[in-house]
Amino acid sequence: MTTPHIALLGLGLIGSSLGHAFKRHGLASGIRGYARSRETREAALEIGCVDSIHESATAAVHDADVIFLNVPLSAIRPLVTEIMPALKSGAIITDVGSVKASVIDAIMPILREDVYFVPGHPIAGTEQSGPYAGFAELFEGRWCILTPSSETNLHAIEMVAGLWRAIGSDVEFMEPHHHDLVLAITSHLPHLIAYNIVGTAADLEADTRSEVIKYSASGFRDFTRIAASDPVMWRDIFVQNKDAVLEMLGRFTEDLTALQRAIRHDDGETLENMFRRTRAIRKSVIEAGQDVSLPDFGRGQVAPK
Numbered sequence: 001m002t003t004p005h006i007a008l009l010g011l012g013l014i015g016s017s018l019g020h021a022f023k024r025h026g027l028a029s030g031i032r033g034y035a036r037s038r039e040t041r042e043a044a045l046e047i048g049c050v051d052s053i054h055e056s057a058t059a060a061v062h063d064a065d066v067i068f069l070n071v072p073l074s075a076i077r078p079l080v081t082e083i084m085p086a087l088k089s090g091a092i093i094t095d096v097g098s099v100k101a102s103v104i105d106a107i108m109p110i111l112r113e114d115v116y117f118v119p120g121h122p123i124a125g126t127e128q129s130g131p132y133a134g135f136a137e138l139f140e141g142r143w144c145i146l147t148p149s150s151e152t153n154l155h156a157i158e159m160v161a162g163l164w165r166a167i168g169s170d171v172e173f174m175e176p177h178h179h180d181l182v183l184a185i186t187s188h189l190p191h192l193i194a195y196n197i198v199g200t201a202a203d204l205e206a207d208t209r210s211e212v213i214k215y216s217a218s219g220f221r222d223f224t225r226i227a228a229s230d231p232v233m234w235r236d237i238f239v240q241n242k243d244a245v246l247e248m249l250g251r252f253t254e255d256l257t258a259l260q261r262a263i264r265h266d267d268g269e270t271l272e273n274m275f276r277r278t279r280a281i282r283k284s285v286i287e288a289g290q291d292v293s294l295p296d297f298g299r300g301q302v303a304p305k
Contacts, residue, residue, distance in 0.1 A: 003029045004159065007061045009079060010070030011035040011044045012230075013125060014096050016134025018068060019049030021167035024136045034060035035131075043131040058086040066159060069095040073236035077106040089114040092156045096122055098183060098233075100147045100176040102240040116156035119147045119176065121183070122169060127228040140168030147176040177244075184244035189252060191234055192245070194226035 006028040008015045015033070022028045033050030034057045035041045041053045054060040061067050061083045069076055076095060087093075093115065097103050100119050107117050124142040126133065144164040148157050161171045174182075201212050201220070212220065238245055262270040 003027065004065035004163075005029050005063055006031050007064035007067045008033045008050060008070060009057050009060060009067060009083075010075075011040050011049065011131045012070065013129050013131075013133045013138075014122065015068065015070035016044060016047065016049040016131040017124075017136065017138040018070070018134075018167075019044070020047075020134055020136035021139060022163070023049070025166055027163060027166050032060045032062070032064065040131055047131060047134075049131065049134060057083050061086050061091070063088060064091060066092045066094065066163065069093065069097075072232050073097050073099055073103065073240050076103055077110070080107050081110055084110060084112060084115070087112070087115050090116075092116045092118060092153075092159055094118045094120045094160045096120060098187065098237050099241040100145075100179045104147070104149075104176055116153040118152060118156050118160040120160060120164070121145045121147075121179065122164070123187075124169075125229075127225050129230045137168070139164070142169055143172055144169040145172050145174050145179055147174055147179050180241050180244045181247070184241060184248040188237055188241060188245050189248045191226055191229065192238065192249070193252075194223040195234070197223045198227040 003026075006022060008019055008031060011019070011033050012035075015035075019031055019033065022031060030052070031050045033041070033044050033053045034055075035044060035053075041055070044050050045053050057079055064087070067083070067087070069079060071079055076097065080093065093107070093111075094117070095103055097119075098121055100121060104117075104119055111117055122139055122142060122144045124139050124144075126138075146157065146161060146164075164171050197220070201209060204212065216224070259271065259274065261267070262274075
């Protein structure tokens with residue numbers, strides 16, 4: 001794989017982590033960065049995740065071979081519209097969005113014939129945001145799903161896949177709508193539930209709310225961690241993946257109603273059968289390498305990033 005000139009548009013957790021990872025592995029001949037806020041641009045230069053920083057996206061993509069879009073979903077189409085005239089022939093655009101079908105629908109109508117788009121989604125992240133939250137190891141041992149069409153330029157696919165593999169990711173290819181359905185249940189719905197539960201706690205009377213916070217057990221504590229994620233990013237995800245989320249939410253609501261009925265009628269057998277069946281999912285997650293089996297999920301053994 002040739003060493004490309006890379007542009008990172010958006011320098012939060014994902015963008016800064018990409019910069020650190022590309023630099024650590026010597027994968028770029030140069031890394032140019034762009035962020036909307038001056039504070040973020042200054043921070044990116046300070047931590048060294050880019051070689052140069054630019055006040056406009058068009059300046060950042062000058063002579064770039066690969067452009068990573070690390071911005072909220074609602075910002076992707078305006079950003080691509082802005083940079084399209086400045087891209088050189090043969091440039092490759094890729095993204096890191098958690099929804100794929102809507103991003104493809106937004107970009108393809110404005111894509112030049114001599115510019116290529118490889119949709120991507122790294123299944124990696126933390127509840128932290130901003131350039132200082134980034135670190136080179138974020139993508140190691142994590143999945144990165146690419147959703148190109150059968151008409152996507154093969155060299156572009158190989159370039160993007162090669163970069164992800166070189167920073168430690170396992171690359172999987174998937175059809176866009178299937179990706180959105182899978183992520184709706186594995187990521188989007190859990191976040192929606194977390195936001196809702198923590199929101200319910202926030203609406204409690206002041207004295208009860210303070211006790212909930214004071215005596216938080218691991219379950220509620222984990223919901224607060226998830227609910228601390230970037231609100232703008234998650235707003236866009238639910239708006240742009242609404243069909244898949246609503247489908248999964250409907251299934252979840254039906255199952256929750258069945259559990260509610262079992263509790264109301266003291267149906268311990270139904271409850272225990274459900275708990276035993278779902279407990280096996282946790283074992284499968286560990287066996288798939290997506291978590292650890294250490295006590296307390298390894299929190300006491302692994303320092304937070």
